[in-house]
Amino acid sequence: MKVFLCYRGSDLSGKAPLIAGKIVQRLKASYGQDSVILDPGLLPPGADVPSFMKGFVSRADVFVVLIGPQWAELMRRHAQDPQDLHRLQIEAALKADLPVMPVVIDTTPMPSPDELPASVARLAEQPRFRLSVESELSTQMGQLMHHIEAAAPKATVPIVNVAGPVRSVREDQPRTGKRVHTASIGWWWAIPFAAFLGFAFFKTFQGRFSEPPKRDASNDYLNSIGDRMIWCSPGKFRMGSPETETGRSQDETPHEVNLTRGFWIGAHEITQAQWKLVMGAFHKSYRKQFGTACPVTHVSWEDAVAFCEKLSAREGGVYQLPTEAQWEYACRAGTTGPYSTEGVAVGEFSWHVGNSKGHPHLVGEKVRNHWGLQDIHGNVFEWCSDWYAPYPNSAVTDPSGPGTGKTKVYRSGAFDMPAASHRSAFRGFLDPRQHASNLGFRVACLSKPNTVPTTRDRTTAQPPSLPSGSEGVREEEIAPDVKVRFIHCPPGKFTMGEGSSAREVTLTQGFWLAETEVSRAQWLGVMGQKSIPPGPNRGNRVPIDQVGWDDIQGRGGFLEKIQPKAPAGFAFALPTEAQWEYACRAGTTTKFWWGDEFLPGEANVANAPGTAEAGQVSFFQSKGLPTGASMTIKSLKANPWGFYDMAGNVWEWCQDWYEETPSGPTTDPQGPPNGDLKVLKGGAWNEPEPEARSAARLRYFPAFRGGNFGFRLALIPKP
DSSP: OOEEEEOOGGGOOTTHHHHHHHHHHHHHHHHOTTOEEOOOOSOOTTOOHHHHHHHHHTTOSEEEEEEOTTHHHHHHHTTTOTTOHHHHHHHHHHHTTOOEEEEEETTOOOOOGGGSOGGGGGGGGSOOEEEOTTSOHHHHHHHHHHHHHHHOTTOSSOOOOOOSOOOOOOOSSOOOSSOOOOSSOOGGGGSOHHHHHHHHTOBOOSSOOOOOOOOOGGGOEEOTTSOEEEEEOSEEEEESOOTTSTTOOTTOOOEEEEEOSOEEEESSOOBHHHHHHHHSSOOTTOOGGGOTTSBOOSOOHHHHHHHHHHHHHHHSSEEEOOOHHHHHHHHHTTOOSSSSSSSOBHHHHOOOTTTSTTSOOOTTOSOOOTTSOOSSSSSSEEEEEEEOOOOOSSOEESOOOOSOOSOEEEESOOTTSOGGGGSTTOOEEEOTTOOOTTEEOOOEEEEOOSSOOOOOOOOOOOOOOOOOGGGTEEEEEEETTEEEEEEEEOSEEEEESOGGGOEEEEEOSOEEEESSOOBHHHHHHHHOGGGSOSSOOOOTTSBOOSOOHHHHHSTTSHHHHHGGGSOTTEEEEOOOHHHHHHHHHTTOOSSBTTBSSOOTTSSBOSOSTTTOOHHHHHHHHHTTOOSSSOOOTTSSOOOTTSOOOSSBSSEEEEEEEOOSSOOSOSBSOOOOSOOSOEEEESOOTTSOGGGGSTTOEEEEOTTOOOTTEEOOOEEEEOO
């Protein structure tokens, strides 16, 4: 992702220059140090201005223009200046059809097309974002990053919201062992930084390997916490590293190992969400800004063993930490080089000190090895079951380490360590009572459960009675051969929102709401082929996306075209935010309509690079459902009132203007009478799981066609 930031220094007075700096800071934190493109300064001597600007600006994925109090006047003054780089940059971006986003500062009015030079008049028609220097900036910056991501659906680098570096936690036990790697200590830091960079770009050309042995994936299974367990057949391999391997230690003596018994091993490290499912609460290392799909850290060896015991009791299988030999066998996946890939840069399959920005990342974002394991090189160190001891010099069968010892082995490498510690053969050891901010684990299983539990506890309130039969469901034709099925929602009271913003809301009138989001087929039948947004055609039964509120409600929009088909006494509409949440909750009072815990497979969220929940993606794969995309409507279960995809798939536009803290009436609320932003609800396939909460809300400009924005229809009584 590259973002061109275009602004006039003379326009940004007072506190406003801070905004430019803050935006640059946040862009670099979100997309990387090379993600920001700024004014080139002076044109090269003899340069062809249009060609130069076209080439310069076209490097960006999104073009952002800062508009302060003097901007319009300065544009007017320089309208005829052939060397005005600011105007030339905007012209080039508009001609190149880049996504252009005006960011308007404070109460500065956005100029109309008539007030701008003709060459940049289209700028006034672009969806804008308003930033206030008097308000708290971090929330606004996060929203701006969301806008930028939505504006550039083809961007290859996901947003990473970084609230600060991971801080090391003081260990309360004495350190034991010669190699203790934590976020704050480790002898590797004595290596010159230049060596770090060398490792970060090191390619695994050493130790080239033959075709890895084929693996029987049919024996894999998905356990009750959404962890895909990878089957590893019995086999032989060479453990340790040759003396010629860069970065090796003396205790990596190469030797032959024969594993006579197959086993399963987790495709990913155990996440914060999975820890909570088994242990009943988030681990103390949980940080909201990093998400529930990050690996659990700060776990001692004893903590990890306790987790395995509880998981075994939960499922009836035999879960444990992998032995060191099992771990390296699964990591190598038939390879013999330093890493379990060939010809792939370390940064493509590993989170290390050179690319992690100082914190662990969502599991499953990096390239998998030949057997389907991810994060086996890096992200966090992983405990093994063995006591530490030097390797033998001869072949061994089913090794499990010595019977006793002082320190336990860990493997893998970590986000705050150089690439040399991410090698397949790397070994570390630590007191089993110790914990560290870069230390987690993955599980192995020796005996597959006879039946993996699939029942899910649902903590829900009893939903109000719904009309049955023809009184509760109706179909309406909105265009020739295009029908929509509606479900009736009776009048009632419910708690809207959550936390300090929760309030009791009364809906005095019943209404009808479509059981599904509007599909591509339904949109096509109403609006015609030319209205279909660009992008891959994944069939006509997926929800329509890339539609703005104006496309639905505006002049010539979807609602205007279908309104003549409305039954007598009714009108087609977008639901109000209150109507939407009432139908979504369906009588429940929990975070999600199914309960307080997010469970894999309940909603199509957290299903894309940058947000992926390991258990979520694995669940969808096991059911043959798509990942990294919206799904065919009705792919997942309906809520208690029969509505599908109220949580996830695509965000859904509502009728209301956005208000940060709702302050209007609590009876039949419809939002403020005017505003700049419209409300969306429900979350989407590429959003993290908290966005699927019934109370979650999003705000966007009504003209904005987000790549994950759709809607569902309401049928409401006319006044």
